[in-house]
Amino acid sequence: MTIHGLIYPTLVPDNWPFGLEWLPQPAYIVGGAVRDALLGRTREYLDLDFIIPSGAVAVAQAIARHYQAGFVLLDPQRQIARVVFPQATVDFAQQEGDSLETDLHRRDFTINAIAYNPHTAEIIDPLQGRTDLKQGILRMVSAANLKDDPLRLMRAYRQAAQLDFTIEPTTQATIQTLASYITEVAAERVRVEINYLLANPQGTFWLRKAAENNLLAPFFPNATLESWEKLAKVEIVAALIAQNSPHFSRELQKSVRDTVKTTWLGIAKLACLVHPHTELAEIELQKLTYSRAEIKAVTTALQLFPQLKSAHKSVREQYFFFQEAGNVFAATIILALVDNNLVSAMPGDQSLRVYAPLISRYLNPDDLVAHPTKIISGDELIIALNISPSPKLGELLTEIAVAQAEGKISTPEEAIALAQSLLVD
Numbered sequence: 001m002t003i004h005g006l007i008y009p010t011l012v013p014d015n016w017p018f019g020l021e022w023l024p025q026p027a028y029i030v031g032g033a034v035r036d037a038l039l040g041r042t043r044e045y046l047d048l049d050f051i052i053p054s055g056a057v058a059v060a061q062a063i064a065r066h067y068q069a070g071f072v073l074l075d076p077q078r079q080i081a082r083v084v085f086p087q088a089t090v091d092f093a094q095q096e097g098d099s100l101e102t103d104l105h106r107r108d109f110t111i112n113a114i115a116y117n118p119h120t121a122e123i124i125d126p127l128q129g130r131t132d133l134k135q136g137i138l139r140m141v142s143a144a145n146l147k148d149d150p151l152r153l154m155r156a157y158r159q160a161a162q163l164d165f166t167i168e169p170t171t172q173a174t175i176q177t178l179a180s181y182i183t184e185v186a187a188e189r190v191r192v193e194i195n196y197l198l199a200n201p202q203g204t205f206w207l208r209k210a211a212e213n214n215l216l217a218p219f220f221p222n223a224t225l226e227s228w229e230k231l232a233k234v235e236i237v238a239a240l241i242a243q244n245s246p247h248f249s250r251e252l253q254k255s256v257r258d259t260v261k262t263t264w265l266g267i268a269k270l271a272c273l274v275h276p277h278t279e280l281a282e283i284e285l286q287k288l289t290y291s292r293a294e295i296k297a298v299t300t301a302l303q304l305f306p307q308l309k310s311a312h313k314s315v316r317e318q319y320f321f322f323q324e325a326g327n328v329f330a331a332t333i334i335l336a337l338v339d340n341n342l343v344s345a346m347p348g349d350q351s352l353r354v355y356a357p358l359i360s361r362y363l364n365p366d367d368l369v370a371h372p373t374k375i376i377s378g379d380e381l382i383i384a385l386n387i388s389p390s391p392k393l394g395e396l397l398t399e400i401a402v403a404q405a406e407g408k409i410s411t412p413e414e415a416i417a418l419a420q421s422l423l424v425d
Ligand SMILES: Nc1ccn([C@@H]2O[C@H](COP(=O)(O)OP(=O)(O)OP(=O)(O)O)[C@@H](O)[C@H]2O)c(=O)n1
Pocket: 030, 031, 032, 033, 047, 049, 106, 107, 108, 109, 112, 113, 149, 151, 152, 155
Protein backbone atom coordinates (compact mmCIF):
# COMPACT_ATOMS: atom_id res chain seq x y z
CA MET A 1 0.00 0.00 0.00
CA THR A 2 1.45 3.41 -0.95
CA ILE A 3 0.79 6.06 1.61
CA HIS A 4 0.89 9.71 0.46
CA GLY A 5 -0.13 11.72 3.48
CA LEU A 6 -3.76 10.88 4.03
CA ILE A 7 -4.28 9.04 0.77
CA TYR A 8 -4.62 5.26 0.77
CA PRO A 9 -5.36 4.52 -2.87
CA THR A 10 -5.67 0.74 -2.48
CA LEU A 11 -8.34 0.69 0.21
CA VAL A 12 -10.99 -0.29 -2.30
CA PRO A 13 -10.64 -4.05 -2.51
CA ASP A 14 -10.28 -5.93 -5.81
CA ASN A 15 -13.47 -7.85 -5.22
CA TRP A 16 -15.53 -4.66 -4.87
CA PRO A 17 -19.08 -5.67 -5.78
CA PHE A 18 -20.43 -2.57 -7.57
CA GLY A 19 -19.34 0.47 -9.57
CA LEU A 20 -18.28 3.58 -7.63
CA GLU A 21 -20.51 5.70 -9.89
CA TRP A 22 -23.51 4.38 -7.95
CA LEU A 23 -22.35 6.16 -4.81
CA PRO A 24 -23.25 9.82 -4.17
CA GLN A 25 -20.48 12.20 -3.21
CA PRO A 26 -19.68 12.20 -0.39
CA ALA A 27 -20.08 8.58 0.70
CA TYR A 28 -17.89 6.87 3.28
CA ILE A 29 -16.88 3.32 4.07
CA VAL A 30 -16.62 2.91 7.84
CA GLY A 31 -15.97 0.31 10.49
CA GLY A 32 -14.46 -3.13 10.04
CA ALA A 33 -13.79 -2.86 6.30
CA VAL A 34 -11.59 0.24 6.70
CA ARG A 35 -9.88 -1.22 9.77
CA ASP A 36 -9.15 -4.51 8.01
CA ALA A 37 -7.95 -2.82 4.80
CA LEU A 38 -5.52 -0.66 6.79
CA LEU A 39 -4.29 -3.79 8.58
CA GLY A 40 -3.89 -5.59 5.26
CA ARG A 41 -6.41 -8.22 6.38
CA THR A 42 -8.24 -9.54 3.35
CA ARG A 43 -11.44 -11.54 3.34
CA GLU A 44 -13.05 -13.60 0.66
CA TYR A 45 -16.52 -12.53 1.69
CA LEU A 46 -16.77 -8.75 2.02
CA ASP A 47 -18.77 -7.05 4.73
CA LEU A 48 -18.96 -3.33 3.90
CA ASP A 49 -20.62 -0.52 5.82
CA PHE A 50 -21.36 2.78 4.09
CA ILE A 51 -22.38 6.07 5.60
CA ILE A 52 -24.30 8.35 3.28
CA PRO A 53 -25.28 11.83 4.56
CA SER A 54 -28.84 11.42 3.25
CA GLY A 55 -30.97 9.13 1.11
CA ALA A 56 -29.08 5.93 2.05
CA VAL A 57 -32.06 3.64 1.40
CA ALA A 58 -32.64 5.03 -2.10
CA VAL A 59 -28.97 4.49 -2.98
CA ALA A 60 -29.13 0.91 -1.74
CA GLN A 61 -32.34 0.29 -3.67
CA ALA A 62 -30.87 1.61 -6.92
CA ILE A 63 -27.73 -0.54 -6.58
CA ALA A 64 -29.72 -3.66 -5.69
CA ARG A 65 -32.02 -3.14 -8.68
CA HIS A 66 -29.19 -2.55 -11.14
CA TYR A 67 -27.08 -5.53 -10.00
CA GLN A 68 -30.09 -7.77 -9.30
CA ALA A 69 -28.82 -8.19 -5.76
CA GLY A 70 -30.91 -8.90 -2.65
CA PHE A 71 -32.37 -5.89 -0.86
CA VAL A 72 -33.35 -5.72 2.82
CA LEU A 73 -34.79 -2.62 4.44
CA LEU A 74 -33.25 -2.89 7.93
CA ASP A 75 -34.53 0.30 9.54
CA PRO A 76 -36.73 2.75 7.60
CA GLN A 77 -36.67 5.34 10.43
CA ARG A 78 -32.89 5.50 10.68
CA GLN A 79 -32.53 4.91 6.92
CA ILE A 80 -30.53 1.67 6.95
CA ALA A 81 -30.71 -0.87 4.14
CA ARG A 82 -28.70 -3.91 3.08
CA VAL A 83 -27.72 -5.10 -0.37
CA VAL A 84 -26.69 -8.75 -0.58
CA PHE A 85 -24.33 -9.79 -3.38
CA PRO A 86 -23.02 -13.33 -3.85
CA GLN A 87 -19.56 -12.28 -2.56
CA ALA A 88 -20.48 -9.37 -0.29
CA THR A 89 -23.01 -7.88 2.08
CA VAL A 90 -23.15 -4.10 1.89
CA ASP A 91 -25.00 -1.96 4.43
CA PHE A 92 -25.96 1.62 3.67
CA ALA A 93 -26.84 3.89 6.57
CA GLN A 94 -27.63 7.51 6.94
CA GLN A 95 -25.03 9.16 9.15
CA GLU A 96 -25.93 9.39 12.86
CA GLY A 97 -26.00 13.05 13.92
CA ASP A 98 -25.36 16.01 11.67
CA SER A 99 -21.87 15.21 10.50
CA LEU A 100 -19.66 12.28 9.71
CA GLU A 101 -17.48 13.19 12.70
CA THR A 102 -20.47 12.97 15.03
CA ASP A 103 -21.28 9.58 13.58
CA LEU A 104 -17.72 8.34 14.14
CA HIS A 105 -17.77 9.62 17.72
CA ARG A 106 -20.77 7.39 18.45
CA ARG A 107 -18.95 4.16 17.64
CA ASP A 108 -17.36 1.58 19.90
CA PHE A 109 -13.57 1.66 19.50
CA THR A 110 -11.20 4.12 17.86
CA ILE A 111 -9.99 1.52 15.34
CA ASN A 112 -13.60 1.07 14.20
CA ALA A 113 -14.22 4.81 13.91
CA ILE A 114 -12.19 5.53 10.77
CA ALA A 115 -13.95 6.54 7.55
CA TYR A 116 -12.74 6.37 3.96
CA ASN A 117 -14.18 8.25 1.02
CA PRO A 118 -13.66 6.05 -2.05
CA HIS A 119 -14.27 8.99 -4.45
CA THR A 120 -11.41 11.06 -3.05
CA ALA A 121 -9.38 8.27 -1.36
CA GLU A 122 -9.42 10.42 1.77
CA ILE A 123 -9.22 8.99 5.28
CA ILE A 124 -11.20 10.67 8.07
CA ASP A 125 -9.83 9.66 11.43
CA PRO A 126 -10.90 12.14 14.13
CA LEU A 127 -10.14 9.72 17.00
CA GLN A 128 -6.64 8.74 15.85
CA GLY A 129 -7.74 5.20 15.23
CA ARG A 130 -4.72 4.64 12.96
CA THR A 131 -2.32 5.25 15.85
CA ASP A 132 -4.13 2.57 17.85
CA LEU A 133 -4.21 0.27 14.82
CA LYS A 134 -0.44 0.55 14.48
CA GLN A 135 0.03 -0.25 18.16
CA GLY A 136 -2.50 -3.06 18.18
CA ILE A 137 -4.74 -1.44 20.78
CA LEU A 138 -8.49 -1.48 21.30
CA ARG A 139 -9.39 1.82 22.90
CA MET A 140 -12.96 2.85 23.65
CA VAL A 141 -14.28 6.02 22.09
CA SER A 142 -15.94 6.78 25.44
CA ALA A 143 -17.40 5.05 28.49
CA ALA A 144 -20.82 6.48 27.57
CA ASN A 145 -20.66 4.72 24.18
CA LEU A 146 -19.92 1.37 25.83
CA LYS A 147 -22.91 1.90 28.10
CA ASP A 148 -25.13 2.89 25.15
CA ASP A 149 -24.75 -0.57 23.64
CA PRO A 150 -23.31 -2.89 26.29
CA LEU A 151 -22.64 -5.59 23.69
CA ARG A 152 -19.58 -3.45 22.97
CA LEU A 153 -18.22 -4.66 26.33
CA MET A 154 -18.03 -8.20 24.88
CA ARG A 155 -16.99 -7.04 21.43
CA ALA A 156 -13.75 -5.74 22.95
CA TYR A 157 -12.65 -9.27 23.90
CA ARG A 158 -13.83 -10.81 20.64
CA GLN A 159 -12.03 -8.23 18.54
CA ALA A 160 -8.89 -8.47 20.68
CA ALA A 161 -8.86 -12.22 19.96
CA GLN A 162 -9.73 -11.76 16.29
CA LEU A 163 -7.09 -9.08 15.60
CA ASP A 164 -4.53 -10.26 18.15
CA PHE A 165 -4.75 -6.83 19.84
CA THR A 166 -4.65 -5.78 23.47
CA ILE A 167 -7.32 -3.81 25.31
CA GLU A 168 -6.02 -0.47 26.53
CA PRO A 169 -5.93 -0.46 30.39
CA THR A 170 -8.39 2.39 31.00
CA THR A 171 -10.80 0.77 28.55
CA GLN A 172 -10.47 -2.55 30.34
CA ALA A 173 -11.05 -0.88 33.74
CA THR A 174 -14.13 0.88 32.33
CA ILE A 175 -15.48 -2.39 30.98
CA GLN A 176 -15.09 -3.90 34.43
CA THR A 177 -17.03 -1.00 35.97
CA LEU A 178 -19.82 -1.33 33.40
CA ALA A 179 -19.84 -5.14 33.36
CA SER A 180 -23.28 -5.56 34.94
CA TYR A 181 -24.89 -3.80 31.95
CA ILE A 182 -24.13 -6.82 29.80
CA THR A 183 -27.39 -8.39 30.99
CA GLU A 184 -29.32 -5.64 29.18
CA VAL A 185 -28.19 -7.04 25.84
CA ALA A 186 -30.21 -9.69 23.98
CA ALA A 187 -28.65 -13.01 25.01
CA GLU A 188 -28.42 -14.09 21.40
CA ARG A 189 -25.99 -11.27 20.58
CA VAL A 190 -23.84 -12.22 23.57
CA ARG A 191 -23.85 -15.86 22.44
CA VAL A 192 -22.49 -14.88 19.03
CA GLU A 193 -19.50 -13.18 20.70
CA ILE A 194 -18.95 -16.08 23.13
CA ASN A 195 -19.09 -18.52 20.24
CA TYR A 196 -16.42 -16.68 18.34
CA LEU A 197 -14.18 -16.86 21.41
CA LEU A 198 -14.92 -20.57 21.87
CA ALA A 199 -14.18 -21.31 18.22
CA ASN A 200 -10.67 -19.89 18.19
CA PRO A 201 -7.59 -20.95 20.14
CA GLN A 202 -6.74 -17.30 20.93
CA GLY A 203 -10.27 -16.93 22.28
CA THR A 204 -9.58 -18.92 25.43
CA PHE A 205 -7.23 -16.26 26.82
CA TRP A 206 -9.72 -13.47 26.10
CA LEU A 207 -12.70 -15.42 27.40
CA ARG A 208 -10.87 -15.78 30.69
CA LYS A 209 -10.03 -12.07 30.69
CA ALA A 210 -13.72 -11.30 30.08
CA ALA A 211 -14.56 -13.51 33.05
CA GLU A 212 -11.96 -11.79 35.24
CA ASN A 213 -13.55 -8.48 34.30
CA ASN A 214 -16.94 -9.85 35.50
CA LEU A 215 -18.59 -10.01 32.10
CA LEU A 216 -19.37 -13.73 32.10
CA ALA A 217 -20.69 -14.25 35.63
CA PRO A 218 -24.32 -13.68 34.54
CA PHE A 219 -24.04 -16.42 31.91
CA PHE A 220 -21.79 -18.98 33.60
CA PRO A 221 -22.54 -18.34 37.29
CA ASN A 222 -20.78 -21.54 38.30
CA ALA A 223 -17.56 -21.14 36.40
CA THR A 224 -14.67 -21.14 38.87
CA LEU A 225 -10.93 -20.80 38.55
CA GLU A 226 -10.90 -24.55 38.00
CA SER A 227 -13.29 -24.17 35.04
CA TRP A 228 -10.91 -21.72 33.38
CA GLU A 229 -7.99 -24.06 33.99
CA LYS A 230 -9.99 -26.84 32.36
CA LEU A 231 -10.68 -24.63 29.38
CA ALA A 232 -6.95 -24.02 28.97
CA LYS A 233 -6.44 -27.79 29.18
CA VAL A 234 -8.94 -28.35 26.36
CA GLU A 235 -6.62 -26.25 24.22
CA ILE A 236 -3.59 -28.37 25.26
CA VAL A 237 -5.50 -31.57 24.56
CA ALA A 238 -6.60 -30.25 21.16
CA ALA A 239 -2.98 -29.46 20.26
CA LEU A 240 -1.93 -32.93 21.39
CA ILE A 241 -4.60 -34.52 19.23
CA ALA A 242 -3.64 -32.38 16.25
CA GLN A 243 -0.09 -33.76 16.53
CA ASN A 244 -1.06 -37.37 17.09
CA SER A 245 -4.26 -37.91 15.20
CA PRO A 246 -5.06 -35.43 12.42
CA HIS A 247 -8.11 -37.50 11.52
CA PHE A 248 -9.61 -37.21 15.01
CA SER A 249 -8.58 -33.55 15.10
CA ARG A 250 -10.73 -32.95 12.00
CA GLU A 251 -13.70 -34.61 13.75
CA LEU A 252 -13.33 -32.08 16.56
CA GLN A 253 -13.51 -29.21 14.09
CA LYS A 254 -16.80 -30.41 12.62
CA SER A 255 -19.92 -28.57 13.67
CA VAL A 256 -22.68 -30.17 15.69
CA ARG A 257 -25.15 -29.74 12.83
CA ASP A 258 -25.15 -28.05 9.46
CA THR A 259 -27.40 -25.38 10.89
CA VAL A 260 -25.31 -24.87 14.04
CA LYS A 261 -21.80 -23.44 13.99
CA THR A 262 -20.49 -24.78 17.31
CA THR A 263 -17.87 -27.49 16.83
CA TRP A 264 -17.38 -30.57 19.00
CA LEU A 265 -14.36 -28.86 20.52
CA GLY A 266 -16.61 -25.87 21.28
CA ILE A 267 -19.08 -28.24 22.97
CA ALA A 268 -16.29 -29.59 25.19
CA LYS A 269 -15.31 -26.03 26.11
CA LEU A 270 -18.89 -25.09 26.97
CA ALA A 271 -19.12 -28.22 29.12
CA CYS A 272 -16.16 -26.91 31.17
CA LEU A 273 -17.96 -23.62 31.88
CA VAL A 274 -21.51 -24.68 32.71
CA HIS A 275 -22.82 -26.08 35.97
CA PRO A 276 -21.72 -29.72 36.29
CA HIS A 277 -25.30 -30.81 36.97
CA THR A 278 -26.92 -31.27 33.61
CA GLU A 279 -30.33 -29.83 34.58
CA LEU A 280 -28.69 -26.58 35.66
CA ALA A 281 -26.33 -26.60 32.68
CA GLU A 282 -29.38 -26.85 30.47
CA ILE A 283 -30.98 -23.77 32.04
CA GLU A 284 -27.78 -21.74 31.64
CA LEU A 285 -27.44 -22.71 27.98
CA GLN A 286 -31.12 -22.07 27.27
CA LYS A 287 -30.76 -18.54 28.64
CA LEU A 288 -27.89 -18.00 26.20
CA THR A 289 -30.26 -19.21 23.43
CA TYR A 290 -28.17 -22.22 22.46
CA SER A 291 -30.06 -24.65 20.23
CA ARG A 292 -31.51 -27.94 21.45
CA ALA A 293 -28.79 -29.83 19.55
CA GLU A 294 -26.01 -27.88 21.26
CA ILE A 295 -27.57 -28.22 24.71
CA LYS A 296 -28.09 -31.96 24.24
CA ALA A 297 -24.48 -32.32 23.10
CA VAL A 298 -23.13 -30.56 26.21
CA THR A 299 -25.32 -32.49 28.65
CA THR A 300 -24.57 -35.84 26.96
CA ALA A 301 -20.81 -35.21 27.14
CA LEU A 302 -21.11 -34.18 30.81
CA GLN A 303 -23.13 -37.27 31.63
CA LEU A 304 -20.90 -39.74 29.81
CA PHE A 305 -17.31 -38.68 30.35
CA PRO A 306 -17.10 -40.11 33.91
CA GLN A 307 -17.66 -43.55 32.36
CA LEU A 308 -14.28 -43.14 30.65
CA LYS A 309 -12.41 -42.96 33.96
CA SER A 310 -11.69 -46.65 33.49
CA ALA A 311 -10.52 -46.87 29.90
CA HIS A 312 -10.54 -50.67 29.92
CA LYS A 313 -14.00 -51.70 28.92
CA SER A 314 -15.43 -54.96 27.67
CA VAL A 315 -16.66 -54.95 24.08
CA ARG A 316 -20.18 -55.05 25.46
CA GLU A 317 -19.53 -51.92 27.57
CA GLN A 318 -17.90 -50.21 24.60
CA TYR A 319 -20.92 -51.03 22.44
CA PHE A 320 -23.30 -49.37 24.94
CA PHE A 321 -20.95 -46.42 25.38
CA PHE A 322 -20.91 -45.72 21.65
CA GLN A 323 -24.69 -46.10 21.48
CA GLU A 324 -25.19 -43.50 24.20
CA ALA A 325 -22.51 -41.11 22.95
CA GLY A 326 -23.35 -41.13 19.25
CA ASN A 327 -21.64 -38.20 17.57
CA VAL A 328 -20.98 -36.56 20.96
CA PHE A 329 -18.13 -39.09 21.29
CA ALA A 330 -15.37 -36.64 20.31
CA ALA A 331 -16.44 -34.00 22.85
CA THR A 332 -16.76 -36.70 25.53
CA ILE A 333 -13.21 -37.92 24.93
CA ILE A 334 -11.93 -34.35 25.30
CA LEU A 335 -13.64 -34.02 28.69
CA ALA A 336 -12.18 -37.35 29.81
CA LEU A 337 -8.69 -36.29 28.72
CA VAL A 338 -9.04 -32.94 30.49
CA ASP A 339 -10.20 -34.75 33.61
CA ASN A 340 -7.24 -37.18 33.52
CA ASN A 341 -4.56 -34.84 34.73
CA LEU A 342 -2.79 -34.61 31.45
CA VAL A 343 0.88 -33.91 32.04
CA SER A 344 2.09 -32.46 28.78
CA ALA A 345 1.21 -31.98 25.15
CA MET A 346 4.05 -34.22 24.05
CA PRO A 347 3.43 -36.56 21.14
CA GLY A 348 2.62 -40.03 22.35
CA ASP A 349 1.42 -38.74 25.71
CA GLN A 350 0.22 -41.60 27.91
CA SER A 351 -3.27 -40.20 28.44
CA LEU A 352 -4.10 -40.07 24.76
CA ARG A 353 -2.78 -43.59 24.27
CA VAL A 354 -5.30 -44.85 26.83
CA TYR A 355 -8.17 -43.83 24.60
CA ALA A 356 -6.50 -44.71 21.30
CA PRO A 357 -8.43 -47.99 20.87
CA LEU A 358 -11.81 -46.27 21.38
CA ILE A 359 -10.81 -43.43 19.08
CA SER A 360 -9.77 -45.81 16.29
CA ARG A 361 -13.06 -47.64 16.58
CA TYR A 362 -14.91 -44.34 16.29
CA LEU A 363 -12.87 -43.28 13.27
CA ASN A 364 -13.39 -46.59 11.48
CA PRO A 365 -16.83 -46.61 9.80
CA ASP A 366 -16.64 -50.42 9.45
CA ASP A 367 -16.09 -51.00 13.14
CA LEU A 368 -19.10 -52.96 14.37
CA VAL A 369 -18.70 -51.89 18.00
CA ALA A 370 -18.80 -48.16 17.26
CA HIS A 371 -20.93 -48.34 14.13
CA PRO A 372 -23.11 -51.46 14.27
CA THR A 373 -25.00 -52.51 11.15
CA LYS A 374 -28.27 -54.42 11.43
CA ILE A 375 -28.01 -58.04 10.32
CA ILE A 376 -31.69 -58.64 11.02
CA SER A 377 -34.67 -56.33 11.44
CA GLY A 378 -37.33 -56.49 14.14
CA ASP A 379 -39.95 -57.55 11.59
CA GLU A 380 -37.76 -60.37 10.29
CA LEU A 381 -37.21 -61.61 13.83
CA ILE A 382 -40.95 -61.52 14.57
CA ILE A 383 -41.61 -63.75 11.55
CA ALA A 384 -38.66 -66.11 12.15
CA LEU A 385 -39.50 -66.68 15.81
CA ASN A 386 -43.26 -66.36 15.45
CA ILE A 387 -43.49 -63.88 18.34
CA SER A 388 -45.40 -60.62 18.73
CA PRO A 389 -43.85 -57.14 19.15
CA SER A 390 -42.91 -56.53 22.78
CA PRO A 391 -40.11 -54.98 24.86
CA LYS A 392 -38.54 -58.46 24.76
CA LEU A 393 -38.04 -57.99 21.00
CA GLY A 394 -35.94 -54.88 21.65
CA GLU A 395 -33.80 -56.79 24.13
CA LEU A 396 -33.23 -59.57 21.61
CA LEU A 397 -32.17 -57.09 18.92
CA THR A 398 -29.72 -55.48 21.37
CA GLU A 399 -28.23 -58.86 22.29
CA ILE A 400 -27.85 -59.68 18.59
CA ALA A 401 -26.02 -56.37 17.99
CA VAL A 402 -23.73 -56.96 21.00
CA ALA A 403 -22.94 -60.52 19.86
CA GLN A 404 -22.18 -59.17 16.40
CA ALA A 405 -19.89 -56.49 17.90
CA GLU A 406 -18.13 -59.23 19.89
CA GLY A 407 -17.60 -61.16 16.66
CA LYS A 408 -19.71 -64.09 17.87
CA ILE A 409 -22.23 -63.93 15.02
CA SER A 410 -22.29 -62.41 11.55
CA THR A 411 -25.29 -63.79 9.61
CA PRO A 412 -29.10 -63.52 9.97
CA GLU A 413 -29.30 -67.31 10.58
CA GLU A 414 -26.86 -67.03 13.48
CA ALA A 415 -28.85 -64.08 14.80
CA ILE A 416 -32.09 -66.11 14.75
CA ALA A 417 -30.38 -69.05 16.45
CA LEU A 418 -29.04 -66.72 19.17
CA ALA A 419 -32.47 -65.18 19.70
CA GLN A 420 -34.03 -68.63 19.92
CA SER A 421 -31.55 -69.73 22.57
CA LEU A 422 -32.20 -66.53 24.55
CA LEU A 423 -35.98 -67.11 24.40
CA VAL A 424 -35.55 -70.58 25.86
CA ASP A 425 -33.51 -69.25 28.81
N1 LIG B 1 -22.18 -2.80 18.85
C1 LIG B 1 -21.59 -2.18 17.85
C2 LIG B 1 -21.48 -2.79 16.59
C3 LIG B 1 -20.87 -2.08 15.57
N2 LIG B 1 -20.38 -0.84 15.78
C4 LIG B 1 -19.78 -0.08 14.68
O1 LIG B 1 -20.22 -0.61 13.43
C5 LIG B 1 -19.13 -1.10 12.66
C6 LIG B 1 -19.53 -2.35 11.89
O2 LIG B 1 -20.01 -3.34 12.76
P1 LIG B 1 -19.76 -4.89 12.61
O3 LIG B 1 -19.75 -5.27 11.17
O4 LIG B 1 -20.65 -5.58 13.55
O5 LIG B 1 -18.30 -5.08 13.21
P2 LIG B 1 -16.90 -4.88 12.56
O6 LIG B 1 -16.13 -3.92 13.40
O7 LIG B 1 -17.04 -4.60 11.12
O8 LIG B 1 -16.20 -6.26 12.80
P3 LIG B 1 -16.34 -7.65 12.00
O9 LIG B 1 -14.97 -7.88 11.53
O10 LIG B 1 -16.78 -8.58 13.05
O11 LIG B 1 -17.38 -7.45 10.94
C7 LIG B 1 -18.04 -1.30 13.69
O12 LIG B 1 -16.76 -1.28 13.11
C8 LIG B 1 -18.27 -0.14 14.64
O13 LIG B 1 -17.80 1.05 14.08
C9 LIG B 1 -20.48 -0.26 17.02
O14 LIG B 1 -20.03 0.88 17.21
N3 LIG B 1 -21.08 -0.93 18.05
